Amino acid sequence: MAVRYEKLFHLLDERKITTRELEKLAGYSGNITTRMRRNEYISLESIEKICMTLGCCVDDIIDFTNEN
Template structure:
């Protein structure tokens, strides 16, 4: 199963916040920012930091995509 953070980046646009500002406020590394942009897995700890800053839930910023959608149905 793959993951995407498109909802996170849409939320940042809606809140007029840059990824760099989020990184600074949440206190995670530039490596995590890169992983988010590339839709790579990040730790739950990092996701929790983001959710605290944005006052949102995990499903507000993360979507899980099945590797083979036909098998999931």
């Protein structure tokens, strides 16, 4: 199973928030953004920070697929 973060990037576009702004607001490094752009796994702690900052749920920012 693979993880995809397109929902997150669409949400950021809708809210006119850059990834750099989100990094600062949520308190995580640019490395996490790079991993998300590559659809790689990130820690649950980072996902929690993003959701708390954006006021959303996990399923608002992440999709799980059967692709590898």
